[in-house]
Amino acid sequence: MKSTPIPQPAVTVRNVSRVYGDTANPIHALRDVSLDLHRREFTAIMGPSGSGKSTLMNVISGLDEVSSGLVAVGGTAVSGLNDTARTVLRRHHIGFVFQSFNLVPTLTADENIKLPFVLAGRPMDTETRAWIAHLVRVLGLHDRLDHKPGELSGGQQQRVAIARALAGRPTIILADEPTGALDTRTSREVLSLLTTTAREYGQAIAMVTHDPVAASYADRTVILADGRIAGEYGRLDPHQISDLLIGMEVAA
Numbered sequence: 580m581k582s583t584p585i586p587q588p589a590v591t592v593r594n595v596s597r598v599y600g601d602t603a604n605p606i607h608a609l610r611d612v613s614l615d616l617h618r619r620e621f622t623a624i625m626g627p628s629g630s631g632k633s634t635l636m637n638v639i640s641g642l643d644e645v646s647s648g649l650v651a652v653g654g655t656a657v658s659g660l661n662d663t664a665r666t667v668l669r670r671h672h673i674g675f676v677f678q679s680f681n682l683v684p685t686l687t688a689d690e691n692i693k694l695p696f697v698l699a700g701r702p703m704d705t706e707t708r709a710w711i712a713h714l715v716r717v718l719g720l721h722d723r724l725d726h727k728p729g730e731l732s733g734g735q736q737q738r739v740a741i742a743r744a745l746a747g748r749p750t751i752i753l754a755d756e757p758t759g760a761l762d763t764r765t766s767r768e769v770l771s772l773l774t775t776t777a778r779e780y781g782q783a784i785a786m787v788t789h790d791p792v793a794a795s796y797a798d799r800t801v802i803l804a805d806g807r808i809a810g811e812y813g814r815l816d817p818h819q820i821s822d823l824l825i826g827m828e829v830a831a
């Protein structure tokens with residue numbers, strides 16, 4: 580009898596702890612965190628300043644080491660890899676979206692979108708070119724491709740960054756306050772786009788945010804407090820998220 584394969588999470592975080600400092604003065608940035616991030620799922624990671632959100636992103640992307648526990652991206656354990664293998668894993672499996680867009684100012688929008696392929700020495704086949712052309716159309720960037728980042732609005736720059744992150748069809752997109760530098764209307768556009776990306780393209784997305792409105796676009800909200808997962812919720816409205824965060828601050 581043929582068994583149905585169990586879908587593997589895009590990212591697995593198992594009993595991960597990250598301790599900084601020395602044994603006399605340890606700083607527990609993450610304490611026994613376990614979390615799966617799935618395809619088609621848009622997850623918001625929230626929590627007070629210093630709760631471990633950036634550390635969680637950094638151990639997932641292999642930019643930081645775990646002190647104990649396991650992180651796997653696309654089924655590959657990150658901890659077992661050397662620096663070169665981590666760089667390769669990042670290039671092939673992870674798309675990054677930052678608050679500050681992080682586009683190369685001297686390159687055009689088109690060149691920025693295709694940069695990950697150039698850096699990875701990965702040729703773009705016909706299917707990839709068609710996929711990028713599709714993304715450019717959906718993101719409304721077709722008449723901006725020859726422009727450099729300085730000639731684009733913040734929202735357009737972030738759309739270029741999202742196209743760049745999606746171009747290689749990564750296992751996971753890690754977004755760090757992607758709407759932090761955008762006005763309300765543009766933020767909504769970018770968040771809707773991330774929602775669509777998860778739903779229509781099956782993309783796994785984890786977004787760090789302090790903004791309850793941004794988190795309300797996610798399918799799931801994970802709240803960290805003092806390095807631990809303090810709560811995991813399905814889709815919530817901004818008021819519910821604010822109440823949860825305020826409740827945690829009061830309890831702390």
Ligand SMILES: Nc1ncnc2c1ncn2[C@@H]1O[C@H](COP(=O)(O)OP(=O)(O)OP(=O)(O)O)[C@@H](O)[C@H]1O
Binds near residue numbers: 599608632633634
């Ligand atoms: N390289 C480091 N060396 C020492 N301590 C660190 C280091 N990186 C982070 N920490 C500490 O680990 C804890 C978690 O930090 P982290 O940056 O992950 O929090 P955060 O939730 O992302 O905060 P914010 O919302 O302010 O960005 C904090 O106490 C921080 O001071």
